[in-house]
Structure formats: C-alpha cells, structure tokens
Amino acid sequence: MAASLDGGWSWVIVLASFMAQLLAFGSPQAVGVLYPEWLAAFHEGKGMTAWVGSMVSGVALIASPLCSACVDNFGARPVTIFSGVMVAGGLMLSAFAPNVSFLIFSYGIVVGMGCGLVYAATLTITCQYFDKRRGLALGIVTTGTSVGGFLYATAQNELIELFGLDGCLLIVGALALNLMACAGPMRPLNLPGYYLKQKAALSHKDGPLYDKPAAIIIIDSSTTNGSTHKSPVKELLISMETGEPRAEPACSQVVRVVKKRLRPHVDYLYTMAEYLQDRTFTAFCISIFLFSLGAFPPVLFMEDVAQSEGLIEHVAIIPLVSIVAVATGMGKLVLGALVDVRWVSGLLLYALTVMGSGVALLLVPAWKSYVGLQVLSATLGFFSGNWSLTSYITTHIVGIERLSQAHGVLMCFGGFGIMLGPPVVGWLFDWTQSYDLAFYFSGSCVVLGGVVLFLAALPCWDREKKEKNMPALDPDKQRRTTTCLLAVLCCLLDGQQYKTSEQFKHAVEKKDKNRC
Numbered sequence: 001m002a003a004s005l006d007g008g009w010s011w012v013i014v015l016a017s018f019m020a021q022l023l024a025f026g027s028p029q030a031v032g033v034l035y036p037e038w039l040a041a042f043h044e045g046k047g048m049t050a051w052v053g054s055m056v057s058g059v060a061l062i063a064s065p066l067c068s069a070c071v072d073n074f075g076a077r078p079v080t081i082f083s084g085v086m087v088a089g090g091l092m093l094s095a096f097a098p099n100v101s102f103l104i105f106s107y108g109i110v111v112g113m114g115c116g117l118v119y120a121a122t123l124t125i126t127c128q129y130f131d132k133r134r135g136l137a138l139g140i141v142t143t144g145t146s147v148g149g150f151l152y153a154t155a156q157n158e159l160i161e162l163f164g165l166d167g168c169l170l171i172v173g174a175l176a177l178n179l180m181a182c183a184g185p186m187r188p189l190n191l192p193g194y195y196l197k198q199k200a201a202l203s204h205k206d207g208p209l210y211d212k213p214a215a216i217i218i219i220d221s222s223t224t225n226g227s228t229h230k231s232p233v234k235e236l237l238i239s240m241e242t243g244e245p246r247a248e249p250a251c252s253q254v255v256r257v258v259k260k261r262l263r264p265h266v267d268y269l270y271t272m273a274e275y276l277q278d279r280t281f282t283a284f285c286i287s288i289f290l291f292s293l294g295a296f297p298p299v300l301f302m303e304d305v306a307q308s309e310g311l312i313e314h315v316a317i318i319p320l321v322s323i324v325a326v327a328t329g330m331g332k333l334v335l336g337a338l339v340d341v342r343w344v345s346g347l348l349l350y351a352l353t354v355m356g357s358g359v360a361l362l363l364v365p366a367w368k369s370y371v372g373l374q375v376l377s378a379t380l381g382f383f384s385g386n387w388s389l390t391s392y393i394t395t396h397i398v399g400i401e402r403l404s405q406a407h408g409v410l411m412c413f414g415g416f417g418i419m420l421g422p423p424v425v426g427w428l429f430d431w432t433q434s435y436d437l438a439f440y441f442s443g444s445c446v447v448l449g450g451v452v453l454f455l456a457a458l459p460c461w462d463r464e465k466k467e468k469n470m471p472a473l474d475p476d477k478q479r480r481t482t483t484c485l486l487a488v489l490c491c492l493l494d495g496q497q498y499k500t501s502e503q504f505k506h507a508v509e510k511k512d513k514n515r516c
Contacts, residue, residue: 010129012185014137017122020080020182021144022151024087024118027172028056028111029149032303032321033156037165039304044100046304047426050297052100055108057296058419060116064411067113067120076121077186083121084179086114091173095166118179120408123391125186127403134395135346139336139388146332146385149325157319275406280347281397283456285413288390290449291354292417294361294442295384297425298377299324305364305435306373323374324381331385339392346393347457350386351450357383358447365436 027034031053038049070079090110097103122141130137152172159168275281298305302320335353339346360379367376391407398406421442428438 005129005131009185009187010137013125013129014140016182016185017126017141018144018147020118020122020179021141022148023176023179023182024083024115024148025145026148026152027091027156027176028053028060028115029145029299029325030153030156030319030321031056032299032301033153033160033319034165034168035301036304036307037160038100038103041165042100042103045426046429047423049100050301050422050426052103052108054296054419054422055104056112056115058415058417059109059112060119061292061411061415061418063113063116064120064415065405065408067116068124068405068408070117071120071124075186075188076125077183077188079117079121080183080186081180083114083117084177084183086117087111087179088173088176090114091169091176095169095173119411121186123407124403125188127391127395127400128189133340135336135340135389135392137336138391139332139385142336142388143329143332145387146325146327146329146381150322150329153319153322153325275398275409278397280456281394281406281410283453284347284350284393284397285410287351287354287449287453288410289413289417290445290452291357292414293421293424294417294445294449295357295380295421296418297421297438297442298361298364298380301422301425301429301435301438302373302377306370308435320373320377323377324384327378327381328384328387331382332388333385334382335385336388336392339389345457346389346396347453350389350393351454351457353383353386353450354453355447355450358443358445358450361439361443361446364439364443 035049035053038044038052039046042049067079090106093106093110094103097106123138126137126141127134156168156172159171163171276285299321302324306320331353335349338344339349357380360376360383364373364376367373390410391403394407394410395403425435425438425442428441429435432438
C-alpha cells in the first residue's frame, strides 16, 4: 500500500476527481446566473428564490455524514456512479419545474445530494492515495469546483440566450452523466466495509447457513375413514445444543436484534461527541459555520447587486460569478501548496483567509462601481479557496483513520451555514430594499469566525495544557534533595581528604544526619 501512495496512479485519481467535481458542482457554483432568470420566471421574492441556490450547496454539506458512511461501506466508485444519476436527473427535472417549491426539491435537494456524494467520494479517495503531497492533491481536486463554476457561468449564460432556461438545464443535465465515466479510475486501495462483510460471510463455512430456532412446535392432525378427526396436539420441544436450558422469549430476541442494529448508530453518535470535545475541532466547526453563513451569499447575489445598483443592465460576458470562480481556483492551488510547507500552520492560515474574506465583504457596500465589485469578487474568491484546506486540517486534528467521519461532521456545520445565509440576505434586502445591511451582516459573521479559530489555534493553549498535565514535585522529596546537596557541599568544603568513596559516602550521611 505504501508503494501506491503519491505514485503515478495517484495522479490519475486526482484527474478523475477533478473532473467529477467540475461536472457536479459546475452548475451549483454558477447558480448566480440562473438566479435572475428564476426571479423573472416565477415572480417570487428574493428570499424565497434564494432557497434554491442555498439548498443545493447546503444539502451537499449537511448530508456529508451520510455520504461519508456510504463511501466507507460501498467505496468511492459505486458512490460516484450513483451520484451521476442523481445530479443529471435533478438538473433535467428542474427544466420542467412549475414553481420555486418544485425547484427547491429538484435542484436543491436531488442535485444537492448528488453533489454531496461526489464531494465525499473524491476527497476520501484522494486522501487515501496521498501522504506527502496531500495538500497539493486536495487543492487540485477542489479546484474542479472553481473551474466548473467559471466555465458553467459563461456556458449557462450563452445556453439561456440560445435555448432558454429549460433547454439550458437539460443540456447541463446531460453533461452531468459523464460523472459515471469519472468513477472508472477510482480503484480502492482497501476493500470497503460492505465487501468485507460479504467476504467474511462467504468464507465462514463452519457455521450453519441459517439460525436454527430454539424450539420447534409440531402439530399433527390425521384424517381417518374419510372423516376429519383431529388428534390431540403434539408439542415436541426439540432442544438445541446451545447451552441454554430454556428457549429465549420472542420479546428478548426482538430487543437483542434492535440493539444489534442500533449499536453502530450509537457508536457513531459517541464518536461525534468525542470530536466536539476537542477545542480545536469545535472552533473549526464554529468558524466554518460562520464563514459559510456569510461568504456564500455573494456568490449568489453578486450579479443581482450589480443590476440593482444600475452598474450594468444585463449579465456581462464574463460574469462576476466567473471572476469569483477563477480566483477561488487560484486560491485553492496556492493555499494547497502553501500548507505543505513545514513551518506553515494550516489552522492559522485558514483563520487569516477567513478574516480576509470578512474584510472584503465589509467593503462591498462602500465601492459603488463595477470595477470595484470585480476587485472585491476576485479577493473574496481567492480567500474562499481555503475550502481546499478543510480535509488537510481535519486529517491533522483527528488522523487519516477518522477523516471520513470527522470531515462529515465539519461539512454538516458548513451546510447549515450555506443553507441559512442566502435566505437571510434575501429577506434583509426585501426589508430594506438595499444590500448594504446584508453585506455588513455577512462580513461581521465571517470576521467573527476567523477570530474564533485564530484564538483557538494559538500555541499558548498547548503550553498551558502541558503545564497542567506536568506532575507536581513532592515537597518532601524536594526538601530531601536539598539537604543531600548541602551535605555534599559541606564535605567538599571541610578540608578533609577521603581515600575511598565509601569514606566520602559515610561522611555525607553523617553531615546529612547532623544537618552540617
């Protein structure tokens, strides 16, 4: 297995995972282009329509624990194939949506679940194939979402002009079917849990193929001379060689089976509780929740901000969403390569990028020009590339063996933030008819998330923990050591000469006894 890490096939996995994220997240990352079209088509409020874009990314992250469990049990390849069906089916189904509520289901939930499965599968298989260059590999893989957002923003804009909104969604859904081809190279290094269970069941030849009942009740009825005659009921208790004197009651069997089925779920909840007891991991979860709450709405609303302020009349040839996507891709590559440097702390780097994103959001209401929005979009996009650091930091905190579960918990927090952010921003606009208050709210949340993680990542916490765990010195032992040193010093200064070490030792003991 060690020979396969960071090898040639590992980079094939990176390429396949990159294309999978591009095809799955291309349309959701460029949903800002579709948002004005849905507003014009269904005539709903901005807050209600924003649920579509927030649900697709929120569900993808909230369902991360479930998606991670699917990858652990079935492997990355089958999960990626199934996700291709979900993403393509949800996009094509959205072309026939009669209202926003249907879009929330088809585009938000169905496509979101498919994206969550792709995300969990690609990150897990990449972490399994890399060790030394894991940060760079994850940066390249997660760049697929940014490249997809850039390409799909321009492509969806042109497809809407040529074929309308419905035709655009049908064509994009057809492209998503190529996810099945991306699953081909994802060869597992270890057999997933489901296949291990099947292999163990097939190799177990000594035991019976079925569980014998503890007792069999035989009821015999006979028919004589053409008349039906029921003989007395014969109940024969057939004891099994189980060592139990009596058969187990049916209710006890049901309880035992239920406990056996629920035990993995209970263990999973206990594991989640252990993760949240860690100070650094809990601060990381809070930070990613606040970052998702505030940093995702600009991706959805940036085009509408430019049109509402009268800066442009229609969506530009290169939309602001595309600028955000390109800058995010560059940020993922740069930050992914930077975190592999030995002296760079991943947690502090992530905290600084979060605070930088918050400052950029707070400056959006002050810049009333399209060029200013382009600059801030690029800045926000570059700092948003810190998503490539999440798997690396999680691995550093909990280890590669527990990455899948811990990363699922982390993405669940991020999903709730993404799901709540755009509707809140939309409702603030409907209330004030301006995006200024909305961006002040978003920027404050993001800055707070960066400060929380920065404080939790300071090395002083580890120093205090080491001092707290250091065993206290016994006062009696300390006093005894002091007196012994004084006795030795008295013997050296009294001017006497000792021929043997035994004489010197005897003199030290005598001085110690008399306290010099």
